[in-house]
Amino acid sequence: MRPAQLALLLALLAGFTLIQIGPLFSLFSKAFLDADGSFAGLQNYADYFGSPSLSVSVRNTVDISFVTTLCSVLLGFAYAYALTRTNMRGKAFFRYTALIPIFLPTVVHALGLVYMFGKQGILTGLGVETELYGRFGIILSEIIYTFPQAFLMFVVALEVADGRLYEAADSMGVSAAGKFFGITLPDIRYTVVNVFFVCFTLAFTDFGAPKVLGGGYNVLATDIYKQIAGQFNMNMGAVVGTLLLLPAVLSFIAGRAVSSRNASTVNAKATRLVIRECAWRDAVFFVFCALVSACFLFLIAVLFMGALTEYYPYNMALTLRHFSFNASTGGIGSYFNSLWMSLLTAVFGTAFAFVYAYMMEKTDGFAALRRYGKLLAALPLALPGMVVGVSFIFFFNARSNPLHFIYGTVVILVLSNILHYFAVPFITATGSLKKLDREFESVSDSMRVSRLRLFLRVSAPLSLTAVLEIFMYYFVNSMVTVSAVVFLYGAKFKVASIAITHMEEAGDISQAAAMSLLILFINVAVRGAYALAAKCTERKIL
Amino acid sequence: MSYLEVRNITKRFDRQTVLANVSADIEKGELVCVLGPSGCGKTTLLRIVAGLETADGGSVYINGRDCTSLSPGKRNFGIVFQSYALFPNMTVAGNILFGLRHKGKLGREEMRARVDEVLRMVDLSEHRNKYPRQLSGGQQQRAALARAIAPAPSYLLLDEPLSALDAKVRVRLRGEIRAIQRALGITTIMVTHDQEEALTMADKIIVMNNATVEQAGTPREVYDRPATPFVANFIGAMNFYPANEVVCAIRPERIEISNAPGSCNVAADIKGFEFKGAMTRIYGILPGQTEICVDISSDRADEIGLCERARLYLRIPEEHLIKYPPPAARVM
Known part of the structure; x- marks a missing residue:
């Protein structure tokens, strides 16, 4: 490894250690200290579990996460199965509608439910009686939140299949159920485990839905917010923060354990799976997908209705007045703040993630350093947004920290987003770089082409699709994130997703709906632009 | 003293020894085939000669100079891989130019002339503006060869250059590569597991097995007087x-x-x-x-x-x- 490469590697690792390990260290030290800063051992934990009002949230959180996960895994699998293993019509349409929730903050999923099932909700008006506020509402909202994640992971797993296995089974006269349980399910068993953990962790740590729909039903994510933003009890907040880490850490360990055995049975010799004609199967799955899609489209529809009518449900005259936002809850400025933050996150996050992945994948030597780097890159998978947010406060808000000045500015928000969403971009970049010929580096060395020039002229252009995908991913997620930024936004720099919660709290739910639509528009536009650009570059390169 | 000398090279990956005290001499202008079954260490030997891999022990002399710890860029060689490693986002001419730009000293006109020259040599002149994906396997192979020889390297390394091709194309390219190598008089090391390829193309064959050299000699020598039963059995049939x-x-x-x-x-x-x-x-x-x-x-x-x-x-x-x-x- 040359000195320049080593210097870059060290700089990347140092930077990443600073924004990841530093804050985590602060979090854990706070959890084991008392308010005066002296060592408290497990006293904070004893206090937490000793107080019935607090420890009940642990039970509540596990409860809603479990139910949510069960529903999302089943729904997500069926939906993905319909798109990959049947001949039903409208697959492209269903694929996009399933992604709708991704483009909205979780508070907006909850807001949509308020429009449907709330006291003045459309469905309530039609006689549907529900107890929206509390367990039921939160679970419903979390299913909306986790469904697209489950669906996406299942699609990836189900898309690849070795047609030869199914043909062999056919030749032996195996029934459809036999093939499903003997070939299909075993092939995706690791994905099932992964999806389970991912959904559980997302529901376990989500802040948006319980914030809007929680009522008196306490969960960990709202507890930590109350402890820190309400009561300034930093040590108790840190305790809850470490509890929030638990499922993700467990899944992280489980993931590492199975990933070594997760050698796919599908290899280069696999033949494409030909899907059999079966009219009734296609019809059943079509109806199912249509119902799920209708729910998501209905969610968007009620937002439009709320945003565009004078005073729902009393005055249904059309108006655009809700798009002129009250300055007190954030105003249109919060929207521009969000755009600015997301753009910065996308630009710097993409550059960081891609260069980082390149250094891990395409350099050699200093194996120990790169092993450490890979571990650092995998850790964010286990970091919920709430934990990122809380640990960032502890770390950067400390008077002794020379980086204290970034507190309350856009910089800390961008850093927290880059860290919070790092895992997926890193995997995307690594996957794309792995596809490049391993000998490009050798050839350019023999021709005395510098590695930098090779990176700029060959590796980066060939990975353009991945770069665009990372950019899109960072942008969209930064637009909708609530959990990390709720602790970190400054009074002068409120972002749109936070503004929506404040509008909802203040009773301006029409404005909240209007703001949600603005977020939806920009995210759909960015996603569309990505799809277009990806198509163009694919055509150019392949 | 030989043009290219490998002295007592040792290389270990983890606990496995891939090269145990390997020595070889290659004369100027020779085409030497390193022949052996997969896993015998032949590709590692080639990569050490290229400087793409560092040896644990031993030395490499090029033209009498100790080059053991020299970086690949300073050794002045051209290399062709089994996968060709052509840059898919550049045309054939672009691939060749990419290496020439860094030769320094060459003017724009000279570079263009050099590209024309090597393209003529490998008979790809009419395909100069095509992208690798638009070429057949044999054409890609020749494009990779053109890219390797364009900067006028002092020696050429070929790592299983024909393995990915159909049998017919492979036989034709054997002759073409050999002709170009003779015309340029360029010292060449080619790694292969195909004994027929080695017998037909090489001036000298180095037979390797289990991280060591079993025999080095002309194709006739290794065929008629195989030094060990392994060589006898690996090249041709033997009772x-x-x-x-x-x-x-x-x-x-x-x-x-x-x-x-x-x-x-x-x-x-x-x-x-x-x-x-x-x-x-x-x-x-x-x-x-x-x-x-x-x-x-x-x-x-x-x-x-x-x-x-x-x-x-x-x-x-x-x-x-x-x-x-x-x-x-x-x-x-």
Whole structure:
């Protein structure tokens, strides 16, 4: 490894250690200290579990996460199965509608439910009686939140299949159920485990839905917010923060354990799976997908209705007045703040993630350093947004920290987003770089082409699709994130997703709906632009 | 002193030794094939000569200069990989230019002239503006060769350059690569596991097995006088049988055959035979249950009229008999 490469590697690792390990260290030290800063051992934990009002949230959180996960895994699998293993019509349409929730903050999923099932909700008006506020509402909202994640992971797993296995089974006269349980399910068993953990962790740590729909039903994510933003009890907040880490850490360990055995049975010799004609199967799955899609489209529809009518449900005259936002809850400025933050996150996050992945994948030597780097890159998978947010406060808000000045500015928000969403971009970049010929580096060395020039002229252009995908991913997620930024936004720099919660709290739910639509528009536009650009570059390169 | 010298190279990956004290001499202008089964260390040897891998011990001399710790960029070689490693986002001409830009000193016109020249050499002039994906496998291979020779390197390294190609294209390209190498007079090391490729192309063959060199010599030398049973068996076919405390080896095509005893005085029973086109291979059993195979022309086979379990008489010419000490044979 040359000195320049080593210097870059060290700089990347140092930077990443600073924004990841530093804050985590602060979090854990706070959890084991008392308010005066002296060592408290497990006293904070004893206090937490000793107080019935607090420890009940642990039970509540596990409860809603479990139910949510069960529903999302089943729904997500069926939906993905319909798109990959049947001949039903409208697959492209269903694929996009399933992604709708991704483009909205979780508070907006909850807001949509308020429009449907709330006291003045459309469905309530039609006689549907529900107890929206509390367990039921939160679970419903979390299913909306986790469904697209489950669906996406299942699609990836189900898309690849070795047609030869199914043909062999056919030749032996195996029934459809036999093939499903003997070939299909075993092939995706690791994905099932992964999806389970991912959904559980997302529901376990989500802040948006319980914030809007929680009522008196306490969960960990709202507890930590109350402890820190309400009561300034930093040590108790840190305790809850470490509890929030638990499922993700467990899944992280489980993931590492199975990933070594997760050698796919599908290899280069696999033949494409030909899907059999079966009219009734296609019809059943079509109806199912249509119902799920209708729910998501209905969610968007009620937002439009709320945003565009004078005073729902009393005055249904059309108006655009809700798009002129009250300055007190954030105003249109919060929207521009969000755009600015997301753009910065996308630009710097993409550059960081891609260069980082390149250094891990395409350099050699200093194996120990790169092993450490890979571990650092995998850790964010286990970091919920709430934990990122809380640990960032502890770390950067400390008077002794020379980086204290970034507190309350856009910089800390961008850093927290880059860290919070790092895992997926890193995997995307690594996957794309792995596809490049391993000998490009050798050839350019023999021709005395510098590695930098090779990176700029060959590796980066060939990975353009991945770069665009990372950019899109960072942008969209930064637009909708609530959990990390709720602790970190400054009074002068409120972002749109936070503004929506404040509008909802203040009773301006029409404005909240209007703001949600603005977020939806920009995210759909960015996603569309990505799809277009990806198509163009694919055509150019392949 | 040879142009390129490899002295006592040792290389270990984790606990596995891939090169154990390997030495080799390559003369200027020679095409040397490093031949061996997969995993014998031949590609690692090539990468060490290139500087893409560092040896744990030993040294590499190029033109009398110790280059063991020299970075690849300072060694001035061209390399062609099995995968070609052509940059897919550049045209054929672009790929060649990408390496030339860094030669320095070359003007725009000179670079263009050089690209034209190498493209003519590999017969790709009309494909200069195509992207790699628009070329056939053989054309991609030639484009990679053009890219490697364009900067006028002092030696050329070919890592299984023909393995990814169809049999027909492979045979044609053998001749083309050899012709270009001769025309340029460029010292070349080619790694291959294909013995026929090595025999037809090389000035010298270095046979490797289990991280060591078994034999180095001209194609005729390694074929006619294989130094070890491994070499004998790896290149061409070979019969082994024990006799008088040594192991005798004889090529199947050297054995003479007859219907009746006479000058052919070893009796053998036919176990089976294979028609292979111009040749026919007979599998026989000698007294004492030793198996033996004999290659004869198919015309001769018709004359004799082969049938299974029939008795034949063989003559094993003493001058073509190779003898190995028995322990070596047991390694087989």
